Amino acid sequence: MQEQYRPDQIEKAVQSEWEARAAHRVTEDASKPKYYCLSMLPYPSGKLHMGHVRNYSIGDALSRYLAMNGHNVLQPMGWDAFGLPAENAAMKNNLPPAKWTYDNIAHMKGQLKALGFALDWSREVTTCKPDYYRWNQWLFLRMWEKGIVYRKSAVVNWDPVDQTVLANEQVIDGRGWRTGATVEKREIPMYYMKITSYADELIAQLEKLGWPEPVKLMQKNWIGKSDGAEIHFPYEDGSGVLKVFSTRPDTIYGASFVAVAPEHVLAQKAAQNNSALQAFIEECKKGGVTEAELATQEKKGMDTGLFVTHPLTQQQLPVLIANYVLIGYGEGAVMGVPAHDERDFHFAKKYNLPILPVVAHAGKTYSTDTWQDWYSDEGVAINSHDFDGKPTAEFKKKIGVVLAALNLGGPRITYRLRDWGISRQRYWGTPIPMIHCESCGDVPVPDDQLPVVLPENLVPDGSGNPLAKTVSFFQCDCPKCGKPARRETDTMDTFVDSSWYFMRYCSPDAKTMVDERAEYWMPIDQYIGGIEHAILHLLYARFWTKVMRDLKLVSFDEPFTNLLTQGMVLNHIFFRKSEKAGITYFPPEEVQIHRDDNGRITGATGSDGQPIEYGGFGTMSKSKLNGVDPQAIVDQYGADTARLFVMFASPPDQSVEWSDAGVEGAFRFLRRLWKIVHDHVSAGVVARYTGGELSAELKTLRNQLHRTIDKVGDDYGRRKQFNTAIAAVMELLNNFTKLSDTSQSARAVAQELLETVTVILSPIVPHICTTLWSELRPGTTLADQQWPKVDSAALQQDEIELVIQVNGKLRGSLTVPAKATREDVEELARNNEAVIRHVGDTPIKKVVVVPGRLVNIVV
RNA sequence: GCCGGGAUGGCGGAAUCGGUAGACGCAGCGGACUCAAAAUCCGCCGGUGGAAACACUGUGAGAGUUCGAGUCUCUCUCCCGGCACCA
Numbered sequence: 001m002q003e004q005y006r007p008d009q010i011e012k013a014v015q016s017e018w019e020a021r022a023a024h025r026v027t028e029d030a031s032k033p034k035y036y037c038l039s040m041l042p043y044p045s046g047k048l049h050m051g052h053v054r055n056y057s058i059g060d061a062l063s064r065y066l067a068m069n070g071h072n073v074l075q076p077m078g079w080d081a082f083g084l085p086a087e088n089a090a091m092k093n094n095l096p097p098a099k100w101t102y103d104n105i106a107h108m109k110g111q112l113k114a115l116g117f118a119l120d121w122s123r124e125v126t127t128c129k130p131d132y133y134r135w136n137q138w139l140f141l142r143m144w145e146k147g148i149v150y151r152k153s154a155v156v157n158w159d160p161v162d163q164t165v166l167a168n169e170q171v172i173d174g175r176g177w178r179t180g181a182t183v184e185k186r187e188i189p190m191y192y193m194k195i196t197s198y199a200d201e202l203i204a205q206l207e208k209l210g211w212p213e214p215v216k217l218m219q220k221n222w223i224g225k226s227d228g229a230e231i232h233f234p235y236e237d238g239s240g241v242l243k244v245f246s247t248r249p250d251t252i253y254g255a256s257f258v259a260v261a262p263e264h265v266l267a268q269k270a271a272q273n274n275s276a277l278q279a280f281i282e283e284c285k286k287g288g289v290t291e292a293e294l295a296t297q298e299k300k301g302m303d304t305g306l307f308v309t310h311p312l313t314q315q316q317l318p319v320l321i322a323n324y325v326l327i328g329y330g331e332g333a334v335m336g337v338p339a340h341d342e343r344d345f346h347f348a349k350k351y352n353l354p355i356l357p358v359v360a361h362a363g364k365t366y367s368t369d370t371w372q373d374w375y376s377d378e379g380v381a382i383n384s385h386d387f388d389g390k391p392t393a394e395f396k397k398k399i400g401v402v403l404a405a406l407n408l409g410g411p412r413i414t415y416r417l418r419d420w421g422i423s424r425q426r427y428w429g430t431p432i433p434m435i436h437c438e439s440c441g442d443v444p445v446p447d448d449q450l451p452v453v454l455p456e457n458l459v460p461d462g463s464g465n466p467l468a469k470t471v472s473f474f475q476c477d478c479p480k481c482g483k484p485a486r487r488e489t490d491t492m493d494t495f496v497d498s499s500w501y502f503m504r505y506c507s508p509d510a511k512t513m514v515d516e517r518a519e520y521w522m523p524i525d526q527y528i529g530g531i532e533h534a535i536l537h538l539l540y541a542r543f544w545t546k547v548m549r550d551l552k553l554v555s556f557d558e559p560f561t562n563l564l565t566q567g568m569v570l571n572h573i574f575f576r577k578s579e580k581a582g583i584t585y586f587p588p589e590e591v592q593i594h595r596d597d598n599g600r601i602t603g604a605t606g607s608d609g610q611p612i613e614y615g616g617f618g619t620m621s622k623s624k625l626n627g628v629d630p631q632a633i634v635d636q637y638g639a640d641t642a643r644l645f646v647m648f649a650s651p652p653d654q655s656v657e658w659s660d661a662g663v664e665g666a667f668r669f670l671r672r673l674w675k676i677v678h679d680h681v682s683a684g685v686v687a688r689y690t691g692g693e694l695s696a697e698l699k700t701l702r703n704q705l706h707r708t709i710d711k712v713g714d715d716y717g718r719r720k721q722f723n724t725a726i727a728a729v730m731e732l733l734n735n736f737t738k739l740s741d742t743s744q745s746a747r748a749v750a751q752e753l754l755e756t757v758t759v760i761l762s763p764i765v766p767h768i769c770t771t772l773w774s775e776l777r778p779g780t781t782l783a784d785q786q787w788p789k790v791d792s793a794a795l796q797q798d799e800i801e802l803v804i805q806v807n808g809k810l811r812g813s814l815t816v817p818a819k820a821t822r823e824d825v826e827e828l829a830r831n832n833e834a835v836i837r838h839v840g841d842t843p844i845k846k847v848v849v850v851p852g853r854l855v856n857i858v859v
Numbered sequence: 860g861c862c863g864g865g866a867u868g869g870c871g872g873a874a875u876c877g878g879u880a881g882a883c884g885c886a887g888c889g890g891a892c893u894c895a896a897a898a899u900c901c902g903c904c905g906g907u908g909g910a911a912a913c914a915c916u917g918u919g920a921g922a923g924u925u926c927g928a929g930u931c932u933c934u935c936u937c938c939c940g941g942c943a944c945c946a
Contacts, residue, residue, distance in 0.1 A: 043946050084945065156944070167944040218863050218941075291942045295860040417943090424944065494946070531940060534863080539943095567864095568940080616938085648884070649871060653864095655939075657871060661885050669884080675899090719875065727873075727883035734883090803879045808927040810879055848926055853878055858926045 001681045001775045005674035007638025011767040015116055023783065024118040026074050028520040035071035036521045037063045038502055038560075040529030040537075041078045041125075044104035045085055048111045050569040050620055051530065053630045054646040054656065057764070058566060058722070059528045060117045061647065064763035065716040067118075068787040074521055075118055076505035078125035079105050082133075082429045083494045084167060087460045090428075097428045098456035101128060111631060115639045116767055123505045127497035132504060133430040134451030135513040136496050139544075140191075141433060141444050142551055148194045151442060154421050155263070155327065157288050158186035162463045165425040171288040178462055185285045187263065190423040191432060191490075195543045199223050199415045201557075202542060210562035212653070215534045222535050224416025229400045231335060232408040233258055233308035236316060242266060242308050245330040245414050248340065248376075249403070250395035253384040254358035256348065257336040258308055259301060259322035264332045267321045270304035277302060277321065284323045299324045299347055311408040312385070322347065330414055345371045358383045359392065420540065422493045427458055427466045429491025437478035437485040446479050452487070465489055498537055499544035502527075502559060514553055527560040531653070534565055564720055567655035569646075571626040573615035574604050585625040586612055617657050628658055640765035641667040647722040647764050669730065670768055673761075676737065677754055677772045680747075685776060688755055689748035698749050699794075701735060705753050706794040708732045712760045713787060722764060729761055751776070756788050803854040804829050806838045814855070822849050829855040 018024065028034075039059035042052050056077075063075040079101075086097035093100065105126065112119065125132055143149040157166040159176035165188070170177045195202075203223050206216045229249035232241040242258060260266050262284035271277040280302045287293060301322040310317055324343060325334055338348030338355040348355050357366045359379040366375070378392035387395050400411030423432065431452040433445035445452055455473055458466040467473050467489040478485040504510075506518040529537075538560065545559045572593075574586040591604040591612050604612040620627040633642040645666040649656045694702065708728050715725035736753055739746065755776050762769035762782055773782035797818055802825065804812040812834035816825055826847050829835060839859055848856040 040946095045946090080946070165944075168942095169945045214863050221862050222942085224862095289944090292860075295942085297860095420943080426944085493944075495943095498946085530946090531864085532946080533941095535941060536943065537946085570939090619939090651872085654872090655865090659871065659885070662871065665884055672899095714875085721875085723871095723883080724873065724875090730883055801879095805878085805927075808878090808925095813879080846926060848878090850878055854927090856878080856926055 001678055003675075003678055005671045005768070007640060007670075007767065010771045011114075011116060011638050011640070014767045014770045015113065017770075018116075018118075024075070024120050025122055026072060026120055028517055029072045030520075032070060032072040034521060035063075035066045035073045035526075036524045037066065037073060037075045037526045038505075038524045038528070039075075039077075040527075040533065041080045041498065041501060042108065043080045043083060043085070044101055044108055046104050046107070048108055048115075048630050050628055050630055050646065050656075050658065051566075053115065053642055054569055054652075055528055055530070055566055056112070056115065056117050057643045057646050058564065058652050058720075059526075060643075060766075061716065061722060061763040062526055062528075062720070063118055064766060065713075065787070068759070068763070068785065069717075070786070073118075074123075074505070075120060076123040076125070076502075077112065077117075077119045077121065078123075078501055078505065079127060080494065080498055080501075081105065081126050081128035082491075082497055084169075084426065084428070086428045087426065090459050091462055094459060096457050096459055098128070101428075111634075114634055115630070115642065118766075123508045125501050125504045125508055127494075127501060128428070128454075130451045130453050132501075133454075133497070135500075135504070136430045136492060137433040137445070137450050137452060138447065138513060139500075139548070139551075140492070140496075141447065141450075143193060143547060144434075144444055146551075148197070148547060149191055150194070151189055151191055153187045154190040154192075154423075155185045155187055155289050156425075158184045160184055164462070164464045168288060168290050171290075174287050174293075182286060183288050185287070185289055188425070190421045191434075192419040192421050193543070193547075195420045195540070196415055196417055198543050198546050199225065199417050201546060202417075202539065205542075205558055209558060209560070211560075212563065212565055215531075215538070215563065215565055218534050219539055222417060222539065225413060226415070227411075227413055228396075229403060230331075230409040230412040231403060232311060233317065233335070234311070234408075236307040236309060241408070242319070242333055243331040243409070244333045244335045245412060246335055246337075248337065248392075248396070249399045250381060250384075250387075250390075250392050251337040251340045251358050252310075252312060252335070252399060253381075253387075254337040254339045254356045255310060255317060255335040256338060256354040256356060257318050257320055259320045259325050259334050259336055259347075260304075261325040261327035261332040262321055262323065263327040264321075264325075266306060266319055266333075267304065270306050270319070270321070274305070277304060280321060284321070294324065294326065297323065299343060299350070301347060301351060303351075311403065311406060318353075320351070329416075329418070339366070339368070340376050342371055342373075342376065345375070356383060420493075420495075420543070422496055423490040424493055425465045425468075425489075426491055427454075427460050429494060430454070430496060431467070432488045432490050432492055434488040435476055435478060435485050436488065437481060437483065439483060440478055440480040440485075443478055443480050443485070449479070454491070465491075467491070495537060495540045496544075499541045500548070502541075503548075503554070514548075518554055522554065523556050523558055524560050524562075526562045526564065528564045528566060528652075531565040531567060538563070564652060566652050567650070568619045569656045569658060570617040571620050571628060571658040573618045573624050573626050574612045575615055575624075576606075576610075576612055587625045620658070633663060637663060637667045638670075638767070640670055640768050644670065644726070644765050648726045649723065651721045651723055670765065673733065673757070674768065674772070676733065677758070677775060680750055680754055681775050683747070685778070686744075686747045686751050688752040689745065692745060694745055694749070695741065697739065697741065698746060701739065701753070702749060702791075702794045703797065704732055704735060705749075705756060706790050709756060709760060709788050710790050710795075716763060726761075726764065729757060733757065758782065759785050759788055800852060802829075802852075804832055804835060805854060805856040806835060807858060808856060811835060811838050822851070825849055825855055829857060 037059055039055050063073045067073045081101050086101050089100045090097040157171050159166050159179055159181055161179035161181040166176055171183050174183055176183055203220055206219055226247045228247040231244050234241050262281045271281055301320045304319045306319040307316040308319055336344040338344045339357040340359055355368045360382045361374055361379040381387045381390045381395050404410030431454050433452045435443045437443050460466045474487040474489050476485055476487045502524055503514045503518050506521045507515045541559055548554050572588045574591050576584045591606055594603045603614050606612050630642055645663045649662055711728050712725040715721050758769040758772045770782045799815050800818050802814045802816055804814055812832055814828055826849055835857055842859040844857055844859055846858040
């Protein structure tokens with residue numbers, strides 16, 4: 001056996017051996033329990049980043065662990081290959097996005113192979129290829145037929161200079177990122193998917209999922225089911241009704257105004273002959289469309305001069321236009337109840353509208369001076385005519401019925417969740433398979449004309465969608481009437497691609513969207529990915545799965561049985577700020593770091609000798625220049641070190657802070673492991689310990705060994721916490737190397753211990769473990785090994801140590817026989833020297849004995 | 860603004876169901892080996908007082924529940940993720 005640990009040599013050798021026998025290829029096998037372990041597919045941005053390494057190291061460790069426990073494990077990989085960055089790169093390089101994307105895929109695939117993940121590459125899916133996205137189009141058409149897809153207008157960010165729609169990401173401080181022009185809101189037609197009709201099921205089935213509770217809660221809140229009422233306010237001229245939705249219809253008698261969105265028909269009507277209103281509506285158009293922006297902007301309004309009639313009191317209420325009312329939510333109008341809604345309260349104060357309390361709260365006095373949080377709590381109705389004295393909940397139920405009887409509304413459930421707008425005015429995406437005909441309207445592309453192929457040779461220029469300028473793409477004949485027509489040039493949201501890729505892995509060559517192989521592998525037993533996907537991606541994929549189920553394409557309800565949301569990978573941020581250039585970032589490896597006496601970073605110096613500010617830890621990103629290239633780590637230390645570091649640095653669901661020294665430490669541990677095995681093997685391999693008398697020292701070591709097997713298995717399988725599993729193995733090896741016994745039995749125990757360690761560490765560092773195993777057991781391979789069994793005899797302990805507390809403070813310890821009774825323990829504790837010293841003559845009130853843990857004497 | 864999460868030594872983190880706070884690793888300090896360095900090995904390592912035994916104190920801040928709180932409850936501060944066209 002070679003004395004030096006040479007990852008560059010062993011990793012290549014081990015990987016070619018895997019490749020030669022297609023070790024990670026899997027097929028459907030009814031004789032074994034299946035385990036579908038999926039990591040979120042990467043966007044091919046150019047290089048892998050540490051977040052990918054982390055994500056796939058976790059997935060690989062779980063996959064390998066489950067395989068050792070007798071499961072038929074599928075771990076596939078693919079590429080989320082459509083999207084905005086490819087278009088940006090295309091503009092920059094003046095090359096089509098396709099080339100950039102395929103080059104990146106080739107490079108990143110090489111990186112994934114070098115990291116040694118047990119991926120079945122025969123199932124690779126690339127979402128920008130027609131054999132994948134044709135099924136996006138095919139399902140879209142099925143949804144159109146079922147009425148799940150429909151068309152309506154939507155508000156988007158509009159850059160008036162480039163005449164183009166901007167992504168939220170492209171709006172910086174209310175301005176277009178390339179032009180600097182103030183962004184406007186603009187309405188355009190879009191295709192929508194009716195995710196809201198699945199809202200109830202999407203909430204209800206969260207319950208059966210093995211997901212982190214916070215993620216389930218976030219989804220539930222996102223869907224945001226609210227039980228309330230629709231209320232109709234007839235127009236003063238009797239020409240129609242203004243519909244509003246309220247979750248607090250019990251406050252109806254407190255309504256002193258109604259507010260409509262600037263895009264609402266009433267607002268438009270009022271502005272017709274009113275230039276001030278027109279100016280206000282124009283002003284409301286300024287700025288972007290994100291909820292964060294709308295929620296933090298100043299609440300502004302303007303009176304329209306129009307009135308509507310209160311449905312119960314017949315009072316005339318003024319109609320205002322308000323910038324905080326969203327046209328896309330509910331009816332685009334709200335009733336203003338200043339006394340019990342914080343936003344309405346401040347609005348009423350600002351515009352001098354009446355504030356009438358209609359809910360009383362026991363023991364509290366209402367004052368219209370300042371807002372108090374309890375104003376919006378439930379209570380008992382007052383100032384509400386026949387309903388006075390009714391508790392909120394009862395009133396809420398009753399009022400819906402009353403309104404329905406008057407034909408002025410009724411009970412209604414709404415959701416915060418909005419239908420999924422999938423149209424994008426972009427080139428690099430799945431073409432939407434629709435044709436617009438002057439006589440026939442929106443006509444679906446017939447199935448036999450699928451896929452609508454995206455031309456791969458266009459280069460976008462930043463002003464609008466190149467597809468809309470490509471005559472050969474959009475010019476077509478109407479499939480219905482045969483007259484000249486125009487093909488839809490919008491493409492689909494890339495969330496469509498990631499909503500079902502995991503099903504395509506099951507049968508990547510199928511001539512249909514999915515086949516019976518999906519029934520074998522799905523649903524996914526373990527899904528792993530970034531916490532940033534906790535809502536949108538996961539929700540869309542769940543919705544898409546339910547649609548496929550309703551179309552009888554699959555038989556399961558939910559795609560992801562268990563979910564692990566991994567934290568981000570962070571690194572130091574260094575920057576300079578200047579008036580002229582704004583913020584300039586510096587890569588951490590290029591600055592001289594300053595530390596205070598405690599080792600804390602205080603700042604840095606650049607290569608020019610000028611000071612640089614320290615910005616703490618932040619996510620690794622291209623813009624902040626603080627990314628660490630995994631390739632550099634692999635080249636210098638090997639894949640096993642890179643994997644060990646990311647797994648050891650913190651638990652999977654927390655963020656990892658990058659540390660060069662930590663990588664060094666991971667490498668040192670592997671080198672040490674190599675040396676320990678080398679020294680053992682050099683003295684000759686022996687048969688592993690199977691039984692017989694052992695010294696107390698060896699018994700203790702075996703006890704620790706078997707406790708470690710148990711713990712590591714539990715950490716991998718149940719807790720999915722790898723850092724503590726690695727720590728436990730480190731501890732075991734620390735104690736092992738303290739052993740100086742060279743007897744026959746000690747060598748047998750050493751053999752058992754080292755064989756076991758190579759097996760239980762192999763899910764995390766498979767290359768070194770595969771190599772070490774071959775040295776420890778020549779002629780056999782690690783690949784054939786099962787997860788080691790815990791020897792229950794080794795777990796038996798004759799004595800245990802208890803802690804003694806007096807009044808909850810640690811005062812000593814006690815070694816007692818494992819079989820000692822509660823009374824024995826208490827007696828021993830009472831007579832303990834430290835206890836006598838601390839208790840003295842004070843009478844003992846109580847003795848708490850926690851078996852196997854501690855004794856607490858309370859005085 | 861709203862929803863969710865987090866805060867523990869110089870640093871990353873451990874403490875799994877309310878029961879010994881700081882496992883394991885990094886950095887640092889001391890020593891061995893070496894002509895020397897690197898590597899490796901051994902030891903120390905929250906703070907204060909103490910020669911030591913030991914005592915007190917300590918898990919973002921403030922209160923509370925409990926024999927016992929890093930862990931549970933309430934209030935607050937700061938940081939991170941998401942907010943529907945980044946993926």
